[in-house]
Amino acid sequence: MKHEYKLGGTVLLVDNVSVTIGDKPIIENVTMEEHDVIRDGHNQGQMIAVVGRSGRGKSTLFKAITGLRKPTKGRILIPSDEANKPIEVKEGDVGFVDQKYTLFRHLTLYNQLKLAAQKGSTPESEIHGRVMELLSKWGLEKAKDQYPGHCSGGQRQRAAILSQILSSGYFLVLDEPFSGLDVGNVEDVKSMLRLVNASHELSTIIFSTHDIELAVELADKIYVIGFPSEDKQIGTIVSAFDLKTLGLAWQSYGKEHIDLVHDIKKKILAS
Ligand SMILES: Nc1ncnc2c1ncn2[C@@H]1O[C@H](COP(=O)(O)OP(=O)(O)OP(=O)(O)O)[C@@H](O)[C@H]1O
Ligand SMILES: [Mg+2]
Structure with missing residues:
Protein backbone atom coordinates (compact mmCIF):
# COMPACT_ATOMS: atom_id res chain seq x y z
CA MET A 1 0.00 0.00 0.00
CA LYS A 2 1.32 3.40 -0.98
CA HIS A 3 1.33 5.89 1.89
CA GLU A 4 -0.32 9.26 1.40
CA TYR A 5 1.77 12.36 2.10
CA LYS A 6 1.95 16.05 1.33
CA LEU A 7 4.88 18.41 1.00
CA GLY A 8 5.13 21.52 3.18
CA GLY A 9 7.69 24.32 3.29
CA THR A 10 11.35 24.04 2.32
CA VAL A 11 13.54 22.74 5.15
CA LEU A 12 16.81 22.79 3.20
CA LEU A 13 17.90 24.42 -0.03
CA VAL A 14 21.32 23.62 -1.43
CA ASP A 15 21.32 26.14 -4.22
CA ASN A 16 23.79 25.43 -7.02
CA VAL A 17 26.70 24.92 -4.65
CA SER A 18 30.32 24.49 -5.72
CA VAL A 19 33.31 23.99 -3.43
CA THR A 20 36.89 24.50 -4.55
CA ILE A 21 39.74 23.65 -2.18
CA GLY A 22 42.97 25.45 -3.04
CA ASP A 23 42.66 25.45 -6.81
CA LYS A 24 41.00 22.03 -7.03
CA PRO A 25 37.24 21.99 -7.72
CA ILE A 26 35.81 19.24 -5.50
CA ILE A 27 32.04 19.55 -6.05
CA GLU A 28 30.17 21.59 -8.62
CA ASN A 29 26.60 22.81 -9.14
CA VAL A 30 25.03 20.70 -6.40
CA THR A 31 21.33 21.44 -5.93
CA ASP A 40 -1.66 12.54 8.74
CA GLY A 41 -1.30 11.06 12.18
CA HIS A 42 2.51 11.02 12.04
CA ASN A 43 5.27 13.27 13.26
CA GLN A 44 6.94 12.66 9.92
CA GLY A 45 10.49 13.94 9.61
CA GLN A 46 12.71 13.78 6.55
CA MET A 47 15.43 11.17 6.00
CA ILE A 48 17.85 11.81 3.16
CA ALA A 49 20.75 9.61 2.09
CA VAL A 50 23.76 10.65 0.01
CA VAL A 51 25.64 7.81 -1.65
CA GLY A 52 28.50 7.62 -4.13
CA ARG A 53 31.99 6.22 -4.52
CA SER A 54 34.88 7.25 -2.34
CA GLY A 55 36.30 10.68 -3.10
CA ARG A 56 33.20 11.98 -4.92
CA GLY A 57 32.63 14.73 -2.37
CA LYS A 58 30.09 13.47 0.18
CA SER A 59 32.05 14.71 3.19
CA THR A 60 32.85 17.98 1.42
CA LEU A 61 29.16 18.54 0.70
CA PHE A 62 28.29 17.77 4.33
CA LYS A 63 30.86 20.27 5.58
CA ALA A 64 29.20 22.88 3.39
CA ILE A 65 25.69 21.95 4.58
CA THR A 66 26.80 22.24 8.21
CA GLY A 67 28.48 25.61 7.67
CA LEU A 68 31.98 24.24 8.28
CA ARG A 69 33.10 25.09 4.77
CA LYS A 70 31.82 28.07 2.88
CA PRO A 71 30.76 27.26 -0.68
CA THR A 72 32.90 28.89 -3.34
CA LYS A 73 29.70 29.41 -5.32
CA GLY A 74 26.00 29.12 -4.49
CA ARG A 75 24.35 29.10 -1.08
CA ILE A 76 22.74 26.88 1.50
CA LEU A 77 19.51 28.06 3.09
CA ILE A 78 17.63 26.75 6.11
CA PRO A 79 14.47 28.10 7.73
CA SER A 80 14.87 30.72 10.44
CA ASP A 81 12.66 31.54 13.41
CA GLU A 82 10.93 34.11 11.28
CA ALA A 83 8.55 32.32 8.95
CA ASN A 84 9.24 32.70 5.20
CA LYS A 85 12.69 34.12 5.84
CA PRO A 86 15.31 31.45 5.21
CA ILE A 87 18.86 32.17 6.32
CA GLU A 88 22.27 31.06 5.10
CA VAL A 89 23.54 28.22 7.24
CA LYS A 90 26.40 28.93 9.62
CA GLU A 91 28.52 26.72 11.85
CA GLY A 92 26.51 25.42 14.79
CA ASP A 93 23.06 25.64 13.15
CA VAL A 94 23.14 22.06 11.97
CA GLY A 95 24.34 19.11 14.06
CA PHE A 96 27.22 17.24 12.44
CA VAL A 97 28.46 13.80 13.36
CA ASP A 98 31.65 13.39 11.35
CA GLN A 99 33.24 10.21 10.03
CA LYS A 100 35.38 9.92 13.17
CA TYR A 101 32.68 10.53 15.84
CA THR A 102 34.60 13.42 17.37
CA LEU A 103 34.13 13.84 21.13
CA PHE A 104 36.08 15.79 23.74
CA ARG A 105 38.77 13.46 25.09
CA HIS A 106 38.85 15.00 28.57
CA LEU A 107 35.10 14.85 29.26
CA THR A 108 33.04 11.87 30.43
CA LEU A 109 30.02 10.96 28.31
CA TYR A 110 27.75 12.59 30.88
CA ASN A 111 29.72 15.84 30.81
CA GLN A 112 29.89 15.89 26.98
CA LEU A 113 26.11 15.71 26.82
CA LYS A 114 25.64 18.24 29.58
CA LEU A 115 27.86 20.68 27.74
CA ALA A 116 25.97 20.06 24.50
CA ALA A 117 22.63 20.66 26.21
CA GLN A 118 23.64 23.99 27.73
CA LYS A 119 22.04 26.83 25.89
CA GLY A 120 20.52 30.03 27.06
CA SER A 121 19.33 29.95 30.63
CA THR A 122 18.02 26.41 30.90
CA PRO A 123 18.21 25.48 34.59
CA GLU A 124 20.86 22.95 35.63
CA SER A 125 18.30 20.47 37.01
CA GLU A 126 16.39 20.43 33.74
CA ILE A 127 19.57 19.79 31.75
CA HIS A 128 20.54 16.97 34.11
CA GLY A 129 17.12 15.36 33.72
CA ARG A 130 17.18 15.58 29.94
CA VAL A 131 20.71 14.16 29.69
CA MET A 132 19.97 11.29 32.07
CA GLU A 133 16.80 10.43 30.19
CA LEU A 134 18.63 10.27 26.86
CA LEU A 135 21.56 8.30 28.32
CA SER A 136 19.12 5.72 29.59
CA LYS A 137 17.04 5.59 26.40
CA TRP A 138 20.17 5.09 24.31
CA GLY A 139 21.69 2.43 26.56
CA LEU A 140 24.58 4.59 27.80
CA GLU A 141 23.67 4.88 31.46
CA LYS A 142 26.37 2.51 32.68
CA ALA A 143 29.03 4.22 30.55
CA LYS A 144 28.08 7.75 31.60
CA ASP A 145 31.19 8.37 33.72
CA GLN A 146 33.60 6.92 31.17
CA TYR A 147 35.89 8.98 28.96
CA PRO A 148 35.61 8.46 25.17
CA GLY A 149 38.98 6.68 25.11
CA HIS A 150 37.53 4.00 27.36
CA GLY A 169 17.61 21.51 17.21
CA TYR A 170 16.00 19.44 14.52
CA PHE A 171 18.70 19.18 11.86
CA LEU A 172 21.20 16.37 11.90
CA VAL A 173 23.91 15.50 9.37
CA LEU A 174 25.79 12.23 9.83
CA ASP A 175 28.79 11.25 7.75
CA GLU A 176 28.89 7.44 7.44
CA PRO A 177 27.13 6.70 10.73
CA PHE A 178 27.11 2.95 10.01
CA SER A 179 30.73 2.35 9.14
CA GLY A 180 32.71 0.12 11.47
CA LEU A 181 29.73 -1.00 13.56
CA ASP A 182 28.76 -4.55 14.42
CA VAL A 183 25.38 -5.93 13.34
CA GLY A 184 23.76 -5.08 16.68
CA ASN A 185 25.06 -1.52 16.71
CA VAL A 186 23.85 -0.99 13.15
CA GLU A 187 20.36 -1.99 14.31
CA ASP A 188 20.69 0.35 17.33
CA VAL A 189 21.71 3.33 15.22
CA LYS A 190 18.93 2.58 12.74
CA SER A 191 16.31 2.62 15.47
CA MET A 192 17.81 5.77 16.97
CA LEU A 193 17.66 7.60 13.66
CA ARG A 194 14.04 6.52 13.27
CA LEU A 195 13.35 7.72 16.80
CA VAL A 196 14.93 11.12 16.11
CA ASN A 197 13.09 11.30 12.81
CA ALA A 198 9.72 10.76 14.46
CA SER A 199 10.48 13.12 17.35
CA HIS A 200 9.60 16.32 15.49
CA GLU A 201 7.69 17.20 12.35
CA ILE A 212 23.00 0.99 -0.39
CA GLU A 213 20.57 -1.54 1.11
CA LEU A 214 20.56 0.49 4.31
CA ALA A 215 20.02 3.73 2.44
CA VAL A 216 17.03 2.25 0.62
CA GLU A 217 15.65 0.82 3.84
CA LEU A 218 15.86 4.09 5.79
CA ALA A 219 15.67 7.06 3.47
CA ASP A 220 12.74 8.70 1.76
CA LYS A 221 15.08 10.39 -0.72
CA ILE A 222 18.47 9.24 -2.05
CA TYR A 223 21.03 11.32 -3.92
CA VAL A 224 23.90 9.81 -5.87
CA ILE A 225 26.96 12.01 -6.00
CA GLY A 226 29.52 11.12 -8.65
CA PHE A 227 31.66 12.31 -11.52
CA PRO A 228 29.52 13.24 -14.53
CA LEU A 260 16.03 -0.01 -6.56
CA VAL A 261 19.29 -1.03 -4.86
CA HIS A 262 20.44 -2.50 -8.19
CA ASP A 263 19.50 0.68 -10.07
CA ILE A 264 21.34 2.87 -7.58
CA LYS A 265 24.44 0.67 -7.64
CA LYS A 266 24.52 0.96 -11.45
CA LYS A 267 24.42 4.74 -11.22
CA ILE A 268 27.16 4.75 -8.58
CA LEU A 269 29.44 2.47 -10.63
CA ALA A 270 28.97 4.64 -13.69
CA SER A 271 30.04 7.81 -11.89
N1 LIG B 1 41.01 19.66 2.91
C1 LIG B 1 41.20 19.14 1.69
N2 LIG B 1 42.23 19.53 0.92
C2 LIG B 1 42.41 19.03 -0.32
N3 LIG B 1 41.59 18.13 -0.89
C3 LIG B 1 40.55 17.71 -0.19
C4 LIG B 1 40.28 18.18 1.14
N4 LIG B 1 39.16 17.58 1.58
C5 LIG B 1 38.76 16.76 0.59
N5 LIG B 1 39.59 16.83 -0.48
C6 LIG B 1 39.46 16.09 -1.74
O1 LIG B 1 38.12 16.20 -2.18
C7 LIG B 1 37.69 14.99 -2.79
C8 LIG B 1 36.40 14.55 -2.14
O2 LIG B 1 36.66 14.19 -0.78
P1 LIG B 1 35.51 13.80 0.24
O3 LIG B 1 36.15 13.48 1.52
O4 LIG B 1 34.49 14.85 0.20
O5 LIG B 1 34.95 12.46 -0.47
P2 LIG B 1 33.90 11.40 0.08
O6 LIG B 1 32.88 11.22 -0.98
O7 LIG B 1 33.42 11.79 1.42
O8 LIG B 1 34.78 10.06 0.18
P3 LIG B 1 34.67 8.82 1.23
O9 LIG B 1 33.53 7.97 0.71
O10 LIG B 1 35.97 8.11 1.05
O11 LIG B 1 34.46 9.36 2.58
C9 LIG B 1 38.84 14.00 -2.65
O12 LIG B 1 39.54 13.99 -3.87
C10 LIG B 1 39.67 14.60 -1.55
O13 LIG B 1 41.03 14.27 -1.75
MG1 LIG C 1 33.56 10.98 3.28
Missing part, protein backbone atom coordinates in the same frame (compact mmCIF):
# COMPACT_ATOMS: atom_id res chain seq x y z
CA MET A 32 19.06 19.77 -3.39
CA GLU A 33 15.71 21.03 -2.23
CA GLU A 34 14.05 19.30 0.70
CA HIS A 35 10.52 19.91 1.90
CA ASP A 36 8.74 19.16 5.12
CA VAL A 37 7.04 15.81 4.53
CA ILE A 38 3.57 15.77 6.03
CA ARG A 39 1.60 12.62 6.84
CA CYS A 151 34.32 3.53 25.39
CA SER A 152 33.60 1.13 22.55
CA GLY A 153 33.17 2.48 19.03
CA GLY A 154 29.41 1.99 19.25
CA GLN A 155 29.18 3.85 22.57
CA ARG A 156 31.29 6.72 21.24
CA GLN A 157 29.13 6.95 18.20
CA ARG A 158 25.87 7.03 20.11
CA ALA A 159 27.31 9.72 22.40
CA ALA A 160 28.42 11.75 19.37
CA ILE A 161 24.95 11.52 17.81
CA LEU A 162 23.28 12.41 21.10
CA SER A 163 25.46 15.43 21.70
CA GLN A 164 24.56 16.78 18.25
CA ILE A 165 20.86 16.15 18.87
CA LEU A 166 21.12 18.08 22.12
CA SER A 167 23.03 21.03 20.72
CA SER A 168 21.37 21.61 17.40
CA LEU A 202 10.67 19.20 11.04
CA SER A 203 13.32 16.67 12.05
CA THR A 204 15.63 16.35 9.06
CA ILE A 205 18.37 13.75 8.94
CA ILE A 206 20.93 13.62 6.17
CA PHE A 207 23.41 10.77 6.14
CA SER A 208 26.00 9.25 3.84
CA THR A 209 26.68 5.56 3.54
CA HIS A 210 28.34 2.96 1.34
CA ASP A 211 25.61 0.50 2.32
CA SER A 229 32.06 11.76 -16.97
CA GLU A 230 35.53 10.28 -17.10
CA ASP A 231 37.13 13.53 -18.13
CA LYS A 232 35.23 15.60 -15.59
CA GLN A 233 36.35 14.42 -12.14
CA ILE A 234 34.31 16.86 -10.08
CA GLY A 235 31.55 15.58 -7.82
CA THR A 236 27.96 16.50 -8.61
CA ILE A 237 24.50 14.98 -8.14
CA VAL A 238 24.19 12.44 -10.95
CA SER A 239 20.84 10.93 -9.89
CA ALA A 240 18.15 11.38 -7.29
CA PHE A 241 15.60 8.79 -6.21
CA ASP A 242 12.49 9.87 -4.36
CA LEU A 243 11.20 6.81 -2.50
CA LYS A 244 8.01 8.68 -1.65
CA THR A 245 6.95 9.10 -5.26
CA LEU A 246 8.11 5.55 -5.99
CA GLY A 247 5.80 4.33 -3.22
CA LEU A 248 8.73 2.74 -1.37
CA ALA A 249 9.10 5.08 1.61
CA TRP A 250 7.98 3.91 5.07
CA GLN A 251 7.42 0.38 3.77
CA SER A 252 8.96 -2.87 4.85
CA TYR A 253 11.84 -3.91 2.64
CA GLY A 254 10.64 -5.94 -0.34
CA LYS A 255 11.43 -6.91 -3.89
CA GLU A 256 10.97 -3.40 -5.27
CA HIS A 257 13.50 -2.12 -2.76
CA ILE A 258 15.99 -4.72 -3.97
CA ASP A 259 15.40 -3.60 -7.57
Whole structure:
Protein backbone atom coordinates (compact mmCIF):
# COMPACT_ATOMS: atom_id res chain seq x y z
CA MET A 1 0.00 0.00 0.00
CA LYS A 2 1.32 3.40 -0.98
CA HIS A 3 1.33 5.89 1.89
CA GLU A 4 -0.32 9.26 1.40
CA TYR A 5 1.77 12.36 2.10
CA LYS A 6 1.95 16.05 1.33
CA LEU A 7 4.88 18.41 1.00
CA GLY A 8 5.13 21.52 3.18
CA GLY A 9 7.69 24.32 3.29
CA THR A 10 11.35 24.04 2.32
CA VAL A 11 13.54 22.74 5.15
CA LEU A 12 16.81 22.79 3.20
CA LEU A 13 17.90 24.42 -0.03
CA VAL A 14 21.32 23.62 -1.43
CA ASP A 15 21.32 26.14 -4.22
CA ASN A 16 23.79 25.43 -7.02
CA VAL A 17 26.70 24.92 -4.65
CA SER A 18 30.32 24.49 -5.72
CA VAL A 19 33.31 23.99 -3.43
CA THR A 20 36.89 24.50 -4.55
CA ILE A 21 39.74 23.65 -2.18
CA GLY A 22 42.97 25.45 -3.04
CA ASP A 23 42.66 25.45 -6.81
CA LYS A 24 41.00 22.03 -7.03
CA PRO A 25 37.24 21.99 -7.72
CA ILE A 26 35.81 19.24 -5.50
CA ILE A 27 32.04 19.55 -6.05
CA GLU A 28 30.17 21.59 -8.62
CA ASN A 29 26.60 22.81 -9.14
CA VAL A 30 25.03 20.70 -6.40
CA THR A 31 21.33 21.44 -5.93
CA MET A 32 19.06 19.77 -3.39
CA GLU A 33 15.71 21.03 -2.23
CA GLU A 34 14.05 19.30 0.70
CA HIS A 35 10.52 19.91 1.90
CA ASP A 36 8.74 19.16 5.12
CA VAL A 37 7.04 15.81 4.53
CA ILE A 38 3.57 15.77 6.03
CA ARG A 39 1.60 12.62 6.84
CA ASP A 40 -1.66 12.54 8.74
CA GLY A 41 -1.30 11.06 12.18
CA HIS A 42 2.51 11.02 12.04
CA ASN A 43 5.27 13.27 13.26
CA GLN A 44 6.94 12.66 9.92
CA GLY A 45 10.49 13.94 9.61
CA GLN A 46 12.71 13.78 6.55
CA MET A 47 15.43 11.17 6.00
CA ILE A 48 17.85 11.81 3.16
CA ALA A 49 20.75 9.61 2.09
CA VAL A 50 23.76 10.65 0.01
CA VAL A 51 25.64 7.81 -1.65
CA GLY A 52 28.50 7.62 -4.13
CA ARG A 53 31.99 6.22 -4.52
CA SER A 54 34.88 7.25 -2.34
CA GLY A 55 36.30 10.68 -3.10
CA ARG A 56 33.20 11.98 -4.92
CA GLY A 57 32.63 14.73 -2.37
CA LYS A 58 30.09 13.47 0.18
CA SER A 59 32.05 14.71 3.19
CA THR A 60 32.85 17.98 1.42
CA LEU A 61 29.16 18.54 0.70
CA PHE A 62 28.29 17.77 4.33
CA LYS A 63 30.86 20.27 5.58
CA ALA A 64 29.20 22.88 3.39
CA ILE A 65 25.69 21.95 4.58
CA THR A 66 26.80 22.24 8.21
CA GLY A 67 28.48 25.61 7.67
CA LEU A 68 31.98 24.24 8.28
CA ARG A 69 33.10 25.09 4.77
CA LYS A 70 31.82 28.07 2.88
CA PRO A 71 30.76 27.26 -0.68
CA THR A 72 32.90 28.89 -3.34
CA LYS A 73 29.70 29.41 -5.32
CA GLY A 74 26.00 29.12 -4.49
CA ARG A 75 24.35 29.10 -1.08
CA ILE A 76 22.74 26.88 1.50
CA LEU A 77 19.51 28.06 3.09
CA ILE A 78 17.63 26.75 6.11
CA PRO A 79 14.47 28.10 7.73
CA SER A 80 14.87 30.72 10.44
CA ASP A 81 12.66 31.54 13.41
CA GLU A 82 10.93 34.11 11.28
CA ALA A 83 8.55 32.32 8.95
CA ASN A 84 9.24 32.70 5.20
CA LYS A 85 12.69 34.12 5.84
CA PRO A 86 15.31 31.45 5.21
CA ILE A 87 18.86 32.17 6.32
CA GLU A 88 22.27 31.06 5.10
CA VAL A 89 23.54 28.22 7.24
CA LYS A 90 26.40 28.93 9.62
CA GLU A 91 28.52 26.72 11.85
CA GLY A 92 26.51 25.42 14.79
CA ASP A 93 23.06 25.64 13.15
CA VAL A 94 23.14 22.06 11.97
CA GLY A 95 24.34 19.11 14.06
CA PHE A 96 27.22 17.24 12.44
CA VAL A 97 28.46 13.80 13.36
CA ASP A 98 31.65 13.39 11.35
CA GLN A 99 33.24 10.21 10.03
CA LYS A 100 35.38 9.92 13.17
CA TYR A 101 32.68 10.53 15.84
CA THR A 102 34.60 13.42 17.37
CA LEU A 103 34.13 13.84 21.13
CA PHE A 104 36.08 15.79 23.74
CA ARG A 105 38.77 13.46 25.09
CA HIS A 106 38.85 15.00 28.57
CA LEU A 107 35.10 14.85 29.26
CA THR A 108 33.04 11.87 30.43
CA LEU A 109 30.02 10.96 28.31
CA TYR A 110 27.75 12.59 30.88
CA ASN A 111 29.72 15.84 30.81
CA GLN A 112 29.89 15.89 26.98
CA LEU A 113 26.11 15.71 26.82
CA LYS A 114 25.64 18.24 29.58
CA LEU A 115 27.86 20.68 27.74
CA ALA A 116 25.97 20.06 24.50
CA ALA A 117 22.63 20.66 26.21
CA GLN A 118 23.64 23.99 27.73
CA LYS A 119 22.04 26.83 25.89
CA GLY A 120 20.52 30.03 27.06
CA SER A 121 19.33 29.95 30.63
CA THR A 122 18.02 26.41 30.90
CA PRO A 123 18.21 25.48 34.59
CA GLU A 124 20.86 22.95 35.63
CA SER A 125 18.30 20.47 37.01
CA GLU A 126 16.39 20.43 33.74
CA ILE A 127 19.57 19.79 31.75
CA HIS A 128 20.54 16.97 34.11
CA GLY A 129 17.12 15.36 33.72
CA ARG A 130 17.18 15.58 29.94
CA VAL A 131 20.71 14.16 29.69
CA MET A 132 19.97 11.29 32.07
CA GLU A 133 16.80 10.43 30.19
CA LEU A 134 18.63 10.27 26.86
CA LEU A 135 21.56 8.30 28.32
CA SER A 136 19.12 5.72 29.59
CA LYS A 137 17.04 5.59 26.40
CA TRP A 138 20.17 5.09 24.31
CA GLY A 139 21.69 2.43 26.56
CA LEU A 140 24.58 4.59 27.80
CA GLU A 141 23.67 4.88 31.46
CA LYS A 142 26.37 2.51 32.68
CA ALA A 143 29.03 4.22 30.55
CA LYS A 144 28.08 7.75 31.60
CA ASP A 145 31.19 8.37 33.72
CA GLN A 146 33.60 6.92 31.17
CA TYR A 147 35.89 8.98 28.96
CA PRO A 148 35.61 8.46 25.17
CA GLY A 149 38.98 6.68 25.11
CA HIS A 150 37.53 4.00 27.36
CA CYS A 151 34.32 3.53 25.39
CA SER A 152 33.60 1.13 22.55
CA GLY A 153 33.17 2.48 19.03
CA GLY A 154 29.41 1.99 19.25
CA GLN A 155 29.18 3.85 22.57
CA ARG A 156 31.29 6.72 21.24
CA GLN A 157 29.13 6.95 18.20
CA ARG A 158 25.87 7.03 20.11
CA ALA A 159 27.31 9.72 22.40
CA ALA A 160 28.42 11.75 19.37
CA ILE A 161 24.95 11.52 17.81
CA LEU A 162 23.28 12.41 21.10
CA SER A 163 25.46 15.43 21.70
CA GLN A 164 24.56 16.78 18.25
CA ILE A 165 20.86 16.15 18.87
CA LEU A 166 21.12 18.08 22.12
CA SER A 167 23.03 21.03 20.72
CA SER A 168 21.37 21.61 17.40
CA GLY A 169 17.61 21.51 17.21
CA TYR A 170 16.00 19.44 14.52
CA PHE A 171 18.70 19.18 11.86
CA LEU A 172 21.20 16.37 11.90
CA VAL A 173 23.91 15.50 9.37
CA LEU A 174 25.79 12.23 9.83
CA ASP A 175 28.79 11.25 7.75
CA GLU A 176 28.89 7.44 7.44
CA PRO A 177 27.13 6.70 10.73
CA PHE A 178 27.11 2.95 10.01
CA SER A 179 30.73 2.35 9.14
CA GLY A 180 32.71 0.12 11.47
CA LEU A 181 29.73 -1.00 13.56
CA ASP A 182 28.76 -4.55 14.42
CA VAL A 183 25.38 -5.93 13.34
CA GLY A 184 23.76 -5.08 16.68
CA ASN A 185 25.06 -1.52 16.71
CA VAL A 186 23.85 -0.99 13.15
CA GLU A 187 20.36 -1.99 14.31
CA ASP A 188 20.69 0.35 17.33
CA VAL A 189 21.71 3.33 15.22
CA LYS A 190 18.93 2.58 12.74
CA SER A 191 16.31 2.62 15.47
CA MET A 192 17.81 5.77 16.97
CA LEU A 193 17.66 7.60 13.66
CA ARG A 194 14.04 6.52 13.27
CA LEU A 195 13.35 7.72 16.80
CA VAL A 196 14.93 11.12 16.11
CA ASN A 197 13.09 11.30 12.81
CA ALA A 198 9.72 10.76 14.46
CA SER A 199 10.48 13.12 17.35
CA HIS A 200 9.60 16.32 15.49
CA GLU A 201 7.69 17.20 12.35
CA LEU A 202 10.67 19.20 11.04
CA SER A 203 13.32 16.67 12.05
CA THR A 204 15.63 16.35 9.06
CA ILE A 205 18.37 13.75 8.94
CA ILE A 206 20.93 13.62 6.17
CA PHE A 207 23.41 10.77 6.14
CA SER A 208 26.00 9.25 3.84
CA THR A 209 26.68 5.56 3.54
CA HIS A 210 28.34 2.96 1.34
CA ASP A 211 25.61 0.50 2.32
CA ILE A 212 23.00 0.99 -0.39
CA GLU A 213 20.57 -1.54 1.11
CA LEU A 214 20.56 0.49 4.31
CA ALA A 215 20.02 3.73 2.44
CA VAL A 216 17.03 2.25 0.62
CA GLU A 217 15.65 0.82 3.84
CA LEU A 218 15.86 4.09 5.79
CA ALA A 219 15.67 7.06 3.47
CA ASP A 220 12.74 8.70 1.76
CA LYS A 221 15.08 10.39 -0.72
CA ILE A 222 18.47 9.24 -2.05
CA TYR A 223 21.03 11.32 -3.92
CA VAL A 224 23.90 9.81 -5.87
CA ILE A 225 26.96 12.01 -6.00
CA GLY A 226 29.52 11.12 -8.65
CA PHE A 227 31.66 12.31 -11.52
CA PRO A 228 29.52 13.24 -14.53
CA SER A 229 32.06 11.76 -16.97
CA GLU A 230 35.53 10.28 -17.10
CA ASP A 231 37.13 13.53 -18.13
CA LYS A 232 35.23 15.60 -15.59
CA GLN A 233 36.35 14.42 -12.14
CA ILE A 234 34.31 16.86 -10.08
CA GLY A 235 31.55 15.58 -7.82
CA THR A 236 27.96 16.50 -8.61
CA ILE A 237 24.50 14.98 -8.14
CA VAL A 238 24.19 12.44 -10.95
CA SER A 239 20.84 10.93 -9.89
CA ALA A 240 18.15 11.38 -7.29
CA PHE A 241 15.60 8.79 -6.21
CA ASP A 242 12.49 9.87 -4.36
CA LEU A 243 11.20 6.81 -2.50
CA LYS A 244 8.01 8.68 -1.65
CA THR A 245 6.95 9.10 -5.26
CA LEU A 246 8.11 5.55 -5.99
CA GLY A 247 5.80 4.33 -3.22
CA LEU A 248 8.73 2.74 -1.37
CA ALA A 249 9.10 5.08 1.61
CA TRP A 250 7.98 3.91 5.07
CA GLN A 251 7.42 0.38 3.77
CA SER A 252 8.96 -2.87 4.85
CA TYR A 253 11.84 -3.91 2.64
CA GLY A 254 10.64 -5.94 -0.34
CA LYS A 255 11.43 -6.91 -3.89
CA GLU A 256 10.97 -3.40 -5.27
CA HIS A 257 13.50 -2.12 -2.76
CA ILE A 258 15.99 -4.72 -3.97
CA ASP A 259 15.40 -3.60 -7.57
CA LEU A 260 16.03 -0.01 -6.56
CA VAL A 261 19.29 -1.03 -4.86
CA HIS A 262 20.44 -2.50 -8.19
CA ASP A 263 19.50 0.68 -10.07
CA ILE A 264 21.34 2.87 -7.58
CA LYS A 265 24.44 0.67 -7.64
CA LYS A 266 24.52 0.96 -11.45
CA LYS A 267 24.42 4.74 -11.22
CA ILE A 268 27.16 4.75 -8.58
CA LEU A 269 29.44 2.47 -10.63
CA ALA A 270 28.97 4.64 -13.69
CA SER A 271 30.04 7.81 -11.89
N1 LIG B 1 41.01 19.66 2.91
C1 LIG B 1 41.20 19.14 1.69
N2 LIG B 1 42.23 19.53 0.92
C2 LIG B 1 42.41 19.03 -0.32
N3 LIG B 1 41.59 18.13 -0.89
C3 LIG B 1 40.55 17.71 -0.19
C4 LIG B 1 40.28 18.18 1.14
N4 LIG B 1 39.16 17.58 1.58
C5 LIG B 1 38.76 16.76 0.59
N5 LIG B 1 39.59 16.83 -0.48
C6 LIG B 1 39.46 16.09 -1.74
O1 LIG B 1 38.12 16.20 -2.18
C7 LIG B 1 37.69 14.99 -2.79
C8 LIG B 1 36.40 14.55 -2.14
O2 LIG B 1 36.66 14.19 -0.78
P1 LIG B 1 35.51 13.80 0.24
O3 LIG B 1 36.15 13.48 1.52
O4 LIG B 1 34.49 14.85 0.20
O5 LIG B 1 34.95 12.46 -0.47
P2 LIG B 1 33.90 11.40 0.08
O6 LIG B 1 32.88 11.22 -0.98
O7 LIG B 1 33.42 11.79 1.42
O8 LIG B 1 34.78 10.06 0.18
P3 LIG B 1 34.67 8.82 1.23
O9 LIG B 1 33.53 7.97 0.71
O10 LIG B 1 35.97 8.11 1.05
O11 LIG B 1 34.46 9.36 2.58
C9 LIG B 1 38.84 14.00 -2.65
O12 LIG B 1 39.54 13.99 -3.87
C10 LIG B 1 39.67 14.60 -1.55
O13 LIG B 1 41.03 14.27 -1.75
MG1 LIG C 1 33.56 10.98 3.28
